[in-house]
Amino acid sequence: xxxxxxxxxVPARDSQLKxxxxxxxxxxxxxxxxxxxxxxYALEEALQLKEKHGGEVIVLCAGPxxxxxxxxxxxxxxxxxxxxxxxDDLGAYDTLALARVLAKAAETEKPDLVLTGLQxxxxxxxxxxVVMAELMxxxxxxxxxxxxxxxxxxxxxxxxxxxxxxxxxxxxxxLLTIQSGINKLRYAxxxxxxxxKSKEIRRLTAADLGVPPRSTVTVAGIFAPxxxxxxxxxxxxxxxxxxxxxxxxxxxxxxx
Amino acid sequence: xxxxRGFDYLEIDTLxxxxxRLVRQTARQFVEQKVIPVIKECYNEGRFxxxxxxxxxxxxxxxxxxxxxxxxxxxxxxxxxxxxxLERGDSGLRSFVSVQGxxxxxxxxxxxxxxxxxxxxxxxxxxxxxxxxxxxxxxxGSNPGGMTTRAEERGAEWILNxxxxxxxxxxxxxxxxxxxxxxGGIRGFLVERGTPGFTSxxxxxxxxxxxxxxxxxxxxxxxxxxxxxxxxxxGLKAALGCLSQARFGIGWGVLGAAMxxxxxxxxxxxxxxxxDDRPIASHQLVQEKLAWMATEITKGQLxxxxxxxxxxxxxxxxxxxxxxxxxxxxxxxxxxRLSRDLLGANGIIDDYPIMRHMCNLExxxxxxxxxxxxxLVIGERVTGVPAxx
Numbered sequence: 001x002x003x004x005x006x007x008x009x010v011p012a013r014d015s016q017l018k019x020x021x022x023x024x025x026x027x028x029x030x031x032x033x034x035x036x037x038x039x040x041y042a043l044e045e046a047l048q049l050k051e052k053h054g055g056e057v058i059v060l061c062a063g064p065x066x067x068x069x070x071x072x073x074x075x076x077x078x079x080x081x082x083x084x085x086x087x088d089d090l091g092a093y094d095t096l097a098l099a100r101v102l103a104k105a106a107e108t109e110k111p112d113l114v115l116t117g118l119q120x121x122x123x124x125x126x127x128x129x130v131v132m133a134e135l136m137x138x139x140x141x142x143x144x145x146x147x148x149x150x151x152x153x154x155x156x157x158x159x160x161x162x163x164x165x166x167x168x169x170x171x172x173x174x175l176l177t178i179q180s181g182i183n184k185l186r187y188a189x190x191x192x193x194x195x196x197k198s199k200e201i202r203r204l205t206a207a208d209l210g211v212p213p214r215s216t217v218t219v220a221g222i223f224a225p226x227x228x229x230x231x232x233x234x235x236x237x238x239x240x241x242x243x244x245x246x247x248x249x250x251x252x253x254x255x256x
Numbered sequence: 257x258x259x260x261r262g263f264d265y266l267e268i269d270t271l272x273x274x275x276x277r278l279v280r281q282t283a284r285q286f287v288e289q290k291v292i293p294v295i296k297e298c299y300n301e302g303r304f305x306x307x308x309x310x311x312x313x314x315x316x317x318x319x320x321x322x323x324x325x326x327x328x329x330x331x332x333x334x335x336x337x338x339x340x341x342l343e344r345g346d347s348g349l350r351s352f353v354s355v356q357g358x359x360x361x362x363x364x365x366x367x368x369x370x371x372x373x374x375x376x377x378x379x380x381x382x383x384x385x386x387x388x389x390x391x392x393x394x395x396x397g398s399n400p401g402g403m404t405t406r407a408e409e410r411g412a413e414w415i416l417n418x419x420x421x422x423x424x425x426x427x428x429x430x431x432x433x434x435x436x437x438x439x440g441g442i443r444g445f446l447v448e449r450g451t452p453g454f455t456s457x458x459x460x461x462x463x464x465x466x467x468x469x470x471x472x473x474x475x476x477x478x479x480x481x482x483x484x485x486x487x488x489x490x491g492l493k494a495a496l497g498c499l500s501q502a503r504f505g506i507g508w509g510v511l512g513a514a515m516x517x518x519x520x521x522x523x524x525x526x527x528x529x530x531x532d533d534r535p536i537a538s539h540q541l542v543q544e545k546l547a548w549m550a551t552e553i554t555k556g557q558l559x560x561x562x563x564x565x566x567x568x569x570x571x572x573x574x575x576x577x578x579x580x581x582x583x584x585x586x587x588x589x590x591x592x593r594l595s596r597d598l599l600g601a602n603g604i605i606d607d608y609p610i611m612r613h614m615c616n617l618e619x620x621x622x623x624x625x626x627x628x629x630x631x632l633v634i635g636e637r638v639t640g641v642p643a644x645x
Contacts, residue, residue, distance in 0.1 A: 069277065
């Protein structure tokens, strides 16, 4: 089975973000970057499927030069080769423009399965995988918690709300967006890191793919949400006020 | 709480390549996820976390800078970074990996016959077998050349008699590298667990390195086959060659303990408030300590990287390693003491790693060449005059 894993490099999860002087993006100078967490689970799922059923895992990543370190990590964990679409200002890309680039690169490989995280930890639109599937004309399923081969197709488990799950059968080729926690992430072993040095990374630009990096979205500015303080006086008898307070703590503040 | 990111004041990371940073990341994640959650209990109970051995082996940590026989073939800088992250967890854990790789696998790799290598290296790399290194004796520490353990050749056997002490992993080892005096000078031997006349017992009452096994070995008319002599382990310099490997790892390892102390103290002093509700980090005396640690750790990192690069070019001398080991261990110990001070009474509690690092580092200051002996090695290199006697 030929599996493509689309992964994104994002700022490490507990980073302290600062707005860049341009006011249009975050200041990346002091940040450390890592593989977007749900994408790391997608990679792990792909590696486990390959270990069970054989085949090839190809990493697909669009991002600036620094994203190469995340690609290398994926190769060290066991992916066979990688495609790096090197573009500097993907921050300005909207989901559609990014998905067009990824879909175009993925199509040339004719994969049996495309996996990606259900959303990115930075922008979090949750759309890239789904739009890619539409552009590639593939069936897709989102928020996947389990993947099994079933005959010529797949049986997947989707996470719904409130502890409910949905099981669905689907044909191959297909695209799945993976939920964090679906499996247990492996470490890159030292042997894997050494092997990764000789694995192929194909470098392309959006222009090479014939997809001009044209965004339909313009970022006017970004800002940290302003801190807001609100004071409410709860009137009534102490008993009534306490009941209101408990209700507010439960359902508005959600702290109890 | 934010995940641990080490310490990098001077963009030291730009001195590492992608693979080196990836190796560090693997070791760091492993320590964060598998070591930190258990190490306090292990230390308090005086227990080595042996469940971690197969995991560390699987990641390639054992004999990581050796080539072939299943070893990972890492560069010496990559190896150093592994040691740094492991010792951020605990010096005892790093000691285990140091001994297995530098003091057991290395001598077999460097001085052993092909059949000794085939027999032992894959098993030691996979953690299936554990090794120990017997050089120090009750009467001979800094002066191992005076050892009294003897080996006599009789037919197809060697007969060993003597006592070794302060042996990391002694009672858990499947094989001991034992150094003994023969009629032809000091030689290295492989003594397997269970060989009649070979016994080991643990040293109790340690208030340092409590998550590490430390033992004594007794060899009493212990007969081993002639094939267990390490053919190239000739003279004390062969034993010292192993120690150079281990000391190099120590010079890197203690950086991890120092960084952990600094990071703990930094977080604490920023949160802890006294006098007018201001964080104690706002006081000049506190900042002086943090600034000292930040500066010294950074210098220690540069020393370690330069030694690592030299070692990769096969240009690293024992006298260089003495500077690395002596400086970085003393620096790390001082960082632990200063951090303990900054945490006040909380500094002595095992909720924080500082006192554990401090107690461990007292051992590290002494083992693998004491601070004093390394001073004399540097002194001899600078003056050309030995001053050991």
